[in-house]
Amino acid sequence: MSREPSAPAPLPHEQLPIPLFDGVVLAVRSGDGLIFLDLRDLCATLGLDVASQRRRIQATDTLRLAPFRVSVGEKQMRTRDFLLLDDVPLWLLSVQQRRVNADVRERFSYVQTYLVAAVRQAFAQLTGLPDAPSSTIEDLSDLDRIDQALSQLAELGRRQAEIEQSQERARSAYRDLRSLLSQLRERVQELEHQVHVRLSPTQRGTIYRMVQAWGQARAERTPDVVPGIAIRRAWAEVNARFGVSTYTDLPAQRYDEIVQFVQDRYRDLTGKELPLVEQHELEDGDAE
Missing domain, CATH: 1.10.287 (Helix Hairpins)
Structure with a gap:
């Protein structure tokens, strides 16, 4: 049975060559108003392999590549892949500097450094952490x-x-x-x-190690469950038991109760006792 031919790539609403990195890149506007840049021209300007970059982009969910039939000469039409302009900064961040043409590498490095700094600043603003080392x-x-x-x-x-x-x-x-x-x-x-009513770093470290031991024991007794999943399930039980969404919300005044809960579950599972080892005890032991 013959295969139906695929639909031809659309024509852009408009197209215009623009200067970029001492080269020229063809820009097009799609019917919905979005702007795309010719991937072949981008790679030629930066000295990159088109086929390799096309595969990388197609394997990335956050980058959009679209074909357009464009005029490349007198009465000549070609179908080329174009990268969405909005995605160009993300693509530039993914390019390795050593692969860029030496003639434009320094300028490319400045652009990439600026983009990296902008991402770090955005992360700091989002989390409330300092925009510093x-x-x-x-x-x-x-x-x-x-x-x-x-x-x-x-x-x-x-x-x-x-x-x-x-x-x-x-x-x-x-x-x-x-x-x-x-x-x-x-x-x-x-x-x-609320920091003063939460678990101290020592208490958090103790509970962390105990739940890790409990989850590891569960994984050893359940062949089809990997340790990571078993540990996450153990944390889920602790959080559910004490009515919190994350263990950092566990109340300090219930620390002894939390420790007892984990020890009881460990004993029920293994028949053995899970000792309470405070962080300072570990530090003392390491110093000997």
Whole structure:
């Protein structure tokens, strides 16, 4: 049975060559108004292999490549792959500097350095951590903000997807996103205010090691479950038992109860006792 021919690539609404990195890249506008840049021209300008870059882009969910039939000469039409302009910065970040043409490598390096700094700054703003080397963070418990911020960001994404289902909700997207960001900042402030009622670093380290041992024991007794999954299930049981969503929210006043809970579960599983080893005991032992 013969195979039906595929539909031809669309013609762009308009096209225009633009200067870039001492070269010329063909830009096109699609029917929906989006702008794309010719991948072949981009690679030629930077000295990259087109086929390799096409495979990398197609294997990346966050980059969009689209074919267009463009005019390349008098009465000559060719189908070429074009990269969405919005995705060009992400693609530039993924390119290895050593593969870039030496003539433009220095300028490319400046651009990539700026993009990396912008990403780091955005991450710092999102998490509330300092936009500086990690050595400036004095208290490791400040890193609790990361998971909280990422969870809130995921919630932002879900909210935005719901908002975009209708024009009416799309018009309220900006207000909703600002409200969620405000809630995120309030949550971070609340975490800072509640540090004194949370588990101390020593207590957290102790519970962490005990749950790790419990999860490892579960994995050893369940051949089809890998240790990582068994440990996550153990954490889920601890969080559910004490009514929290993450172990950093476990209340310090219930520390002994938490330890007893894990020890009881370990004993029920193995028939052995799980000793309570505080962090300072480990430090003393290491010093001997």
